[in-house]
Amino acid sequence: MSKLMNAKQYEDSLRKLNLKVYQFGRRVANVVDDPIIRPSMNAVAATYEFAHKPEYEDILTTTSHLTGRKINRFTHIHQSTDDLVKKSKMGRLMGSLTACCFQRCVGMDAMNALSITTYAIDEKHGTEYYKRFLKYLEFVQDNDLVCDGAMTDPKGDRGLGPKKQFDPDLFMHVVEERPDGIVVSGAKAHQTGAVNSHEIIIMPTITMREEDRDYAVSFALPADAEGITYIMGRQSCDTRKLEGMSFDRGNMFYGGHEALVVFDKVFVPWERVFMFREYDFTTMLVENFAAYHRQSYACKVGVGDVLIGATQTVAEYNGAEKASHVKDKIIEMNHLNETLFCGCIACAAEGHREPCGTYQNDLLLANVHKQNITRFPYEIARLAQDIAGGLVVTCPSEADLKSPEVGAYVDKYFKTKADIPTEHRMRILRLIENITMGTAAVGYLTESMHGAGSPQAQRIMIARLVNMKQKQKVAKELCGIDKSDNLT
Ligand code: SF4
Ligand code: FE
Numbered sequence: 001m002s003k004l005m006n007a008k009q010y011e012d013s014l015r016k017l018n019l020k021v022y023q024f025g026r027r028v029a030n031v032v033d034d035p036i037i038r039p040s041m042n043a044v045a046a047t048y049e050f051a052h053k054p055e056y057e058d059i060l061t062t063t064s065h066l067t068g069r070k071i072n073r074f075t076h077i078h079q080s081t082d083d084l085v086k087k088s089k090m091g092r093l094m095g096s097l098t099a100c101c102f103q104r105c106v107g108m109d110a111m112n113a114l115s116i117t118t119y120a121i122d123e124k125h126g127t128e129y130y131k132r133f134l135k136y137l138e139f140v141q142d143n144d145l146v147c148d149g150a151m152t153d154p155k156g157d158r159g160l161g162p163k164k165q166f167d168p169d170l171f172m173h174v175v176e177e178r179p180d181g182i183v184v185s186g187a188k189a190h191q192t193g194a195v196n197s198h199e200i201i202i203m204p205t206i207t208m209r210e211e212d213r214d215y216a217v218s219f220a221l222p223a224d225a226e227g228i229t230y231i232m233g234r235q236s237c238d239t240r241k242l243e244g245m246s247f248d249r250g251n252m253f254y255g256g257h258e259a260l261v262v263f264d265k266v267f268v269p270w271e272r273v274f275m276f277r278e279y280d281f282t283t284m285l286v287e288n289f290a291a292y293h294r295q296s297y298a299c300k301v302g303v304g305d306v307l308i309g310a311t312q313t314v315a316e317y318n319g320a321e322k323a324s325h326v327k328d329k330i331i332e333m334n335h336l337n338e339t340l341f342c343g344c345i346a347c348a349a350e351g352h353r354e355p356c357g358t359y360q361n362d363l364l365l366a367n368v369h370k371q372n373i374t375r376f377p378y379e380i381a382r383l384a385q386d387i388a389g390g391l392v393v394t395c396p397s398e399a400d401l402k403s404p405e406v407g408a409y410v411d412k413y414f415k416t417k418a419d420i421p422t423e424h425r426m427r428i429l430r431l432i433e434n435i436t437m438g439t440a441a442v443g444y445l446t447e448s449m450h451g452a453g454s455p456q457a458q459r460i461m462i463a464r465l466v467n468m469k470q471k472q473k474v475a476k477e478l479c480g481i482d483k484s485d486n487l488t
Contacts, residue, residue: 095302103193107147250434343369
């Protein structure tokens with residue numbers, strides 16, 4: 001039976017996992033309640049909780065094409081361009097409610113890419129991956145699980161392929177084939193939401209050649225499978241979360257996280273293997289996942305919504321909101337943010353049906369969208385800091401504001417208007433700091449740059465996908481270099 005979990009049930013389900021997580025050189029005894037990790041758990045929990053709200057139901061839930069049961073859209077396989085458009089809207093919605101990375105898209109994108117690729121492998125090689133995958137998908141949908149879609153290998157020397165690395169584990173690979181399954185070693189880096197996930201889905205990180213057959217592997221495992229270790233990534237200002245509910249943390253509720261996930265001779269049963277040495281399908285899996293995940297960066301539009309709201313607020317607190325340059329800068333922020341929204345909606349609306357029935361978004365437009373994502377959030381953040389002023393980085397702490405000795409000075413000298421509490425001004429500045437250079441800047445800025453592929457990866461795809469011949473043909477016809485059949 002299908003069960004749509006709520007936030008509490010999701011949290012309880014995580015407590016049943018036995019993850020091996022390290023942070024600051026020590027094993028984390030209680031992952032769910034760890035003060036640094038918990039805001040990221042809250043952000044994933046929001047994808048469960050908001051799915052129960054009638055106003056978000058149409059965006060956050062849908063019907064499984066497998067079972068006809070109601071499911072969370074984060075576990076859905078897109079069945080139409082309408083589904084793809086709703087996926088983009090879901091990203092913006094969740095970003096606008098949490099102002100951070102809510103982590104659940106990578107698993108959704110991995111499953112959609114696998115649905116297309118496993119079907120295609122079976123067509124060519126007569127394998128049974130698609131059937132296996134659908135069984136796994138039903139399990140994920142019925143239990144409303146979070147999957148960590150894991151693609152990025154450490155990659156070692158970028159000038160060398162997997163087989164030529166001095167250490168074979170720098171790319172995930174098969175170390176043993178057994179009658180009941182395979183054994184794998186390697187690691188996945190920068191894994192968004194890894195320790196908030198029930199499952200981990202592994203995909204190859206690049207196109208593999210025949211000599212790299214052992215690296216052409218895709219599979220899914222429970223997140224706490226024997227031999228998996230998680231090492232948490234640090235974030236700027238992360239230890240502010242150890243200061244209790246101080247507003248110095250900026251975002252009081254939510255955050256994201258990334259981790260290095262190490263696989264030390266991990267066993268995978270055959271029923272969880274979705275690609276095994278079919279190196280000729282690694283390009284398809286990588287490109288489909290990349291296209292889906294580049295669309296998923298609709299999330300940044302939602303975070304942008306919050307940043308723009310915070311910037312307008314601080315402008316009003318400062319009494320600067322009527323200055324023409326401030327108004328114009330806020331228009332520019334909105335223009336850039338809505339331009340980003342255009343890209344993720346367009347690549348969804350221009351999607352197409354793959355032979356297995358899954359809808360894939362338009363690859364060219366998804367790459368253009370992600371290329372814009374590598375730039376516009378930086379400009380939006382720059383304008384936010386411009387309007388907010390230097391106090392974003394020179395503001396004393398909440399403890400200073402509350403200090404019996406100096407609190408009155410902080411209150412007096414950072415007050416802008418009689419009816420605006422200094423504390424409110426400090427809170428909104430901390431939120432701007434959080435998004436543009438604190439823990440949330442991981443998601444809003446650097447992940448915008450490198451997540452789902454660094455800028456050059458999109459430029460290569462844009463060059464490949466654009467129909468240059470057609471553009472040249474018409475240009476040559478119109479100026480009379482070539483004759484045209486179409487022109488009168
Ligand atoms: Fe989803 Fe955005 Fe986080 Fe990626 S960065 S997992 S697309 S919320
Ligand atoms: Fe990402």
